Amino acid sequence: MAEFPWRADQARRAARARVQLTRDEIVRTALRIVREEGVEGVSMRRVAAEFRTGPSSLYAHVANKDELLRLMFDEICGEIRIPTEIDPARWKEQVKELARESRRVLLTYNDLAGTAMAGVPTGPNALRSSEAMLSMMMAGGVPVEQAAWALDRIFLYLAADAMEFAMWKRSIRESGETPEHFIQGVREDLASYYAQLSPEDLPNLRKNAEAMVSGDNGLRFEFGLDLLVDGLDRYLG
Amino acid sequence: MAEFPWRADQARRAARARVQLTRDEIVRTALRIVREEGVEGVSMRRVAAEFRTGPSSLYAHVANKDELLRLMFDEICGEIRIPTEIDPARWKEQVKELARESRRVLLTYNDLAGTAMAGVPTGPNALRSSEAMLSMMMAGGVPVEQAAWALDRIFLYLAADAMEFAMWKRSIRESGETPEHFIQGVREDLASYYAQLSPEDLPNLRKNAEAMVSGDNGLRFEFGLDLLVDGLDRYLG
DNA sequence: TTCTAATAGCGAACAGTGTTCAGCGTCAAC
DNA sequence: GTTGACGCTGAACACTGTTCGCTATTAGAA
Numbered sequence: 001m002a003e004f005p006w007r008a009d010q011a012r013r014a015a016r017a018r019v020q021l022t023r024d025e026i027v028r029t030a031l032r033i034v035r036e037e038g039v040e041g042v043s044m045r046r047v048a049a050e051f052r053t054g055p056s057s058l059y060a061h062v063a064n065k066d067e068l069l070r071l072m073f074d075e076i077c078g079e080i081r082i083p084t085e086i087d088p089a090r091w092k093e094q095v096k097e098l099a100r101e102s103r104r105v106l107l108t109y110n111d112l113a114g115t116a117m118a119g120v121p122t123g124p125n126a127l128r129s130s131e132a133m134l135s136m137m138m139a140g141g142v143p144v145e146q147a148a149w150a151l152d153r154i155f156l157y158l159a160a161d162a163m164e165f166a167m168w169k170r171s172i173r174e175s176g177e178t179p180e181h182f183i184q185g186v187r188e189d190l191a192s193y194y195a196q197l198s199p200e201d202l203p204n205l206r207k208n209a210e211a212m213v214s215g216d217n218g219l220r221f222e223f224g225l226d227l228l229v230d231g232l233d234r235y236l237g
Numbered sequence: 238m239a240e241f242p243w244r245a246d247q248a249r250r251a252a253r254a255r256v257q258l259t260r261d262e263i264v265r266t267a268l269r270i271v272r273e274e275g276v277e278g279v280s281m282r283r284v285a286a287e288f289r290t291g292p293s294s295l296y297a298h299v300a301n302k303d304e305l306l307r308l309m310f311d312e313i314c315g316e317i318r319i320p321t322e323i324d325p326a327r328w329k330e331q332v333k334e335l336a337r338e339s340r341r342v343l344l345t346y347n348d349l350a351g352t353a354m355a356g357v358p359t360g361p362n363a364l365r366s367s368e369a370m371l372s373m374m375m376a377g378g379v380p381v382e383q384a385a386w387a388l389d390r391i392f393l394y395l396a397a398d399a400m401e402f403a404m405w406k407r408s409i410r411e412s413g414e415t416p417e418h419f420i421q422g423v424r425e426d427l428a429s430y431y432a433q434l435s436p437e438d439l440p441n442l443r444k445n446a447e448a449m450v451s452g453d454n455g456l457r458f459e460f461g462l463d464l465l466v467d468g469l470d471r472y473l474g
Numbered sequence: 475t476t477c478t479a480a481t482a483g484c485g486a487a488c489a490g491t492g493t494t495c496a497g498c499g500t501c502a503a504c
Numbered sequence: 505g506t507t508g509a510c511g512c513t514g515a516a517c518a519c520t521g522t523t524c525g526c527t528a529t530t531a532g533a534a
Binding site for chain 1: 354357364365367368375381383389396397401404408430434440442452457460463467469
């Protein structure tokens with residue numbers, strides 16, 4: 001290196017260019033990490049290391065880790081596919097479909113959804129989703145206030161479900177077993193634990209151990225979504 | 238001290254006795270901290286410092302921080318007051334009442350509820366609450382599987398709501414302002430932000446800015462709870 | 475009473491974390 | 505050519521959870 005300063009200079013310039021820090025690049029890199037390891041894996045050092053530099057270099061582009069997480073969250077909200085036209089007749093199915101699509105995206109990025117619980121997401125992409133869901137409900141005849149609150153509750157539900165799912169994924173990953181085998185094992189353990197409870201104090205849990213552990217995360221999500229969305233019927237004009 | 242070894246010895250023994258470490262004492266102390274500062278404030282060093290010792294001393298009574306948090310969570314579940322008798326005729330109101338009571342307790346301990354999202358709570362006190370709510374729904378005629386899933390969804394909703402509320406509380410505390418003033422300020426900021434959005438891209442959010450920021454956390458919680466519980470009607474008999 | 479085995483508790487250390495800050499080298503404008 | 509600005513960086517600070525020997529005390533046996 002030092003023997004060929006002209007080349008070294010060129011190489012350094014190239015290296016610098018290759019490694020040029022940008023807000024977008026930082027967010028993109030952090031998103032790759034969160035997709036693979038969850039929020040836990042996203043440390044300023046870890047992100048910076050991907051650019052072969054130290055953590056302090058990031059602070060020129062991002063105020064702090066919290067801002068980075070919020071930028072990341074809004075970025076993934078941009079991945080939510082939003083229907084081009086809303087159909088008042090199918091408003092409930094459209095709301096559910098958008099919720100499922102949102103869930104699909106959130107689950108892809110593990111527990112990043114927890115960021116949304118730290119405050120109302122106001123990024124442009126998050127607003128696009130909110131606007132879409134609000135429009136659907138209002139088109140269906142839900143009064144504005146109820147629509148606004150339902151929107152709030154559904155997004156809270158989405159975030160919570162994503163968090164729970166991320167915990168499962170993390171447990172599975174750490175166990176090293178196959179997902180099916182691991183889930184089956186936990187289900188059996190839990191069922192036998194419930195079945196072993198005191199018949200006097202906890203009769204219903206004991207008796208219905210199988211029901212308590214039935215259904216996967218997807219089915220339970222759908223169950224809760226139905227309650228939240230279908231229940232809006234009562235507010236219709 | 239060193240000049241009067243016999244006295245020092247006595248004092249040390251007294252200090253040791255006064256400061257005797259117990260699982261329960263550790264959990265109690267950690268709960269006091271989480272009540273005042275949230276989970277963020279609960280570090281092994283911080284808890285140990287309350288006993289005038291180092292963090293390693295705790296590991297004789299608690300496997301790790303995760304176990305400590307789980308013990309703490311089950312402990313607060315013991316604070317949830319459960320009705321002595323269930324009334325099938327009032328099953329929906331009883332379920333809601335238990336949910337409100339649970340919320341009251343969870344909110345007291347800031348974001349400790351997040352622990353529950355890391356896995357199915359299986360502690361004795363958590364089971365007592367589950368048994369109670371399950372009994373109420375089954376007494377009301379909800380089929381077991383739907384009751385079990387509803388229980389799951391309601392607890393997830395409770396945890397999420399508590400997390401969101403804890404974030405608010407933290408923001409308020411950090412702002413130094415009075416809660417009323419702070420909330421009013423955020424509401425106005427948010428409303429004017431919505432009102433400023435693009436009329437072409439986000440017409441509904443813009444138009445209904447006031448509805449978007451209306452209602453406090455309690456009202457929104459009640460709104461979501463109604464949807465979740467009342468929606469169970471459809472599964473009756 | 476004396477000796478021994480067990481054990482609770484503890485200090486120090488390790489590998490991490492977010493964040494700050496003085497100073498570096500480079501590059502653009504004058 | 506010089507200077508000013510600015511992106512960038514290494515080092516440091518005050519933390520975090522957890523582990524590992526060692527010490528001091530205690531309980532039980534002889």
